[in-house]
Amino acid sequence: MNQPLFNHWSEVKYLKDIVTNPLIEVGDYSYYSGYYGNQNFEDGCVRYLWGDFKSQKLFNPIEQYGWHLDKLIIGNYVCIASGVVILMGGNHNHHSEWATVYPFVEQLEQSYEPKGDTVIKSDAWIGMNAMIMPGVTIGEGAIIAAGSVVSKDVPPYTIVGGNPAKEIKKRFTDSEIIKLMEMRWFDWNRKMIERAVPLLSSSSIDKLYNFYNSEVKKK
Template sequence: MSYGPDPQAIHPVPAHQRIVFLKALIHDPKIEIGDYTYYDDPENALLFAERNVLHHYDFLGDRLRIGRFCAIATGARFIMNGANHAMTGFSTFPFNIFGRGWDEGFDIGTITAGLRGDTVIGNDVWIGAEAVILPGVTIGDGAVIGAFSVVARDVAPYAIVAGNPAVERRRRFPPETIERLLRVAWWNWPIERITQNLAAIRGADIDALERAA
């Protein structure tokens, strides 16, 4: 019996090379990607780490963590802490990067003072085209990020956010249903159980999903 696509396949839909499973593609230790999370881009799908994860520098140590079963649309970008400029003095100009004497006396603490930590995307998150996720944001399981949104604050599980800055428009389900969904956490099931219970996962009957758990 087949249990879905190989999570290690880079192109899980061979007829559509624009779709890539990111876990198999990315080998940067600063980026963690869960199984079955994919990126869809007709031109640059294979360059996700280079084109979509920006200002991600080893010396700062921040990580991008994305869960399982996420769908990331064309052009979505993750701005990491390396984009920050010093905010502790009068000027935000990065004199030190140009060297030639301008690096003398530079204090890295003026940069690290503004770090916002890791960027964490939950499981089963849908990120729309050209959305921008700013440093240190946490997006909860099951959330939806509208196309062209700029996400500067944490997003609750199963929230739908949109705009610049992104604001919550509504929750996908009532609070009690969201609590039950987070307890079920179907994305953590073995893939065999997920495959056998796709009707419940794709459906809208939380009782059926709980029975499958």
């Protein structure tokens, strides 16, 4: 019997501790909470991306075919819930404009088309069972509702949901979002962030902005 990947729903794994795929870039303190899906991040949550341990042993499309493979780029303090699927570019050999969408082996080398990097920027929260389609960029502080299918870019500090995912609301006013984008708290050093935790865990963007101007910006 295989040992479970997670022991309890409250357990998280920091991506920097578990990611080995050279095509996945991960920032600090971003985590995967995969208990209910019980899937490996690199070969379960992330799908169709060459570079995990198993696919590296099978083939190398970069050396064999000369493909330019898309990357998955994840910022700092990103929260990824159980059941999330991040679709990547390893199966982009299906052409709707061809007579058949079937990926004949003889045409694999010629048929591959990159979709562009998938980017999940800092402080985003990807809800349970959401699906992120290839080539999408999810902005800073965005929230993806559970079960959503994200096929288009999501602006910073925006909540989206549904299939296809559509904007539900902005998390803050436009002026507050401008301040948050200027502050970029998730790029501060860890000690400064720890000092600001009470402000980060509140709704007062103005108080956080005052802290930023007095304690961060001046350094």
